[in-house]
Amino acid sequence: MLKDVTFGQYYPVQSFVHRMDPRLKIVFLIAFIAAIFLAKNFYGLAACAFVFLLALAFSGVPVRKVLRSVKGILFILLFTTILNALFYNGETVYWSWWIIRITKEGLIFTAFLLVRLFLLVMCSSLLTYTTTPVALTDGIESLLTPLKWIRFPVHELALIMSIALRFIPILMDETERIMNAQKARGADFETGGLAKRVRAIVPILIPLLLSAFRCADELGDAMEARCYMGSKNRTKYKKLRFGWRDLIGFLLIAALVTGVVLMGIYLGAVI
């Protein structure tokens, strides 16, 4: 059951994409998402899809894994698709009944939306598949550095994030252990009505909360014992550096964004 949570899980191989600088990967993701929404016709979207497939091919992550990340939002996808296909206010009506109108514009818009959402989710999950949580928070911290000028506690924020990320697998393990222990005492989490299942959670939740507090306590003590003082004058164990891979990535993304904008202007917009 707990093993189904794949969104945001690192896939440990060495690849071109894995070795890129996390800061740039975040920037690239943002630029890529911008490109998806700047695309005004299917040529633009096709260019985005091409860049995504290229990144996927050089990431060493199995396609199956990336596709699985879409499963989580399948319901939202279905919902928006149906809503848009049935109720979009277009001109060329193919079929209508009561308040339902299936139009050419509606179908095009729906197809567009679907491709966009797919690319959005798969690309975001590609980032988390190829970047360790630690590298990700390092990247975010570094990108948010300008906010320090307005006294925003960037380092603390990054620390909270990385601690939270670090503790997710620990607490998952702990949950599994507690579930096993209670199962051994005959607890049943799988059958029964809603009320019964909710009640069945109590024997897991209470030990889990206690153990989370214990972890927090111990971590706090350990940090204090090592005189942790926050961001002032701290140096990094792993220094982030740009390399040739980042240059290639940069050129590709820059080309994509310009290309998409130009295509929108010269090849006509369908949306």
Place this chain on the structure above:
Amino acid sequence: MRIKAEHLSYVYNASSPFATHALNDISLTIEEGEFFGILGHTGSGKSTFVQHLNGLLRVPSSLKKYKPKKLKKGETPPPPTVLQVGAFDLTDKKTDFRELRSRVGMVFQYPEYQLFAETVAQDVAFGLKNFSKEKLTDEAVEKAVRAALEVVGLSYDELKDTSPFDLSGGQKRRVAIAGVIVTRPDVLVLDEPAAGLDPLGKREIMQLLHRLHEEWCKTVVIVSHDMDEIAENCTRAAVFSEGTVKFVLPPSELFRHSEELIALGLDIPLTAKLCLALEKRGVTVDCDFTTEDFIRRTLALNA
């Protein structure tokens, strides 16, 4: 109940980059009435093995029935996996695992972290109520809980309305053990029951386990890192190493293999160390490695 495992393997996170072969084709039989020890370096698969005994981990169905079409010419099919506890066949999906779990009690490492109820009595009654087929009367519950608490050395009348979180560490562990044995299982499995206790606490827990073995559960299986514990208490012990079983012997014979055990990264009991040291000086003490026997025989040497 007799426990029988043959050609048992287990892989965590199979078919992913994190795959760990925790058990590799192990075979092991534990007879009814034994006080069985399981030894092994950390990560050798001890916990993985014992979690099979009450069906928390299952034998993957792909291992049970080998698909003949996958077989190449000249290859023999691998022997089938067998896993039986008494009359329960754990390779069978249709086995009543609930019933099995009430017959095989499992005490995990640091069991005090699974306590959750408001009072000690409620916590101990949790398993009892889960397993009983019909609704139990309050008297029946009280009787069983009282007996379970008493056998682990706690007083029902004093503690029944206390919150389990207000107890001391050792008391919590006893309450947790009471919560497992309250259904009177035939087999009691404990994963490092004495971990994290002081020497006195350890001795008391081992005494408690002996009492349980005599009066309450026919078969006791303990996983332990503490060689002295194994030497003093167990009828037989299995040594696990990297997912395989290296030896299954009574402690008195097991610790004759002291050098091999040390090579496997294991410690040996104090008595075995002393025997080795004496042997180097040309004195052979032929004991069964319990402290009592060792002392008797060394004193006899002097006479």
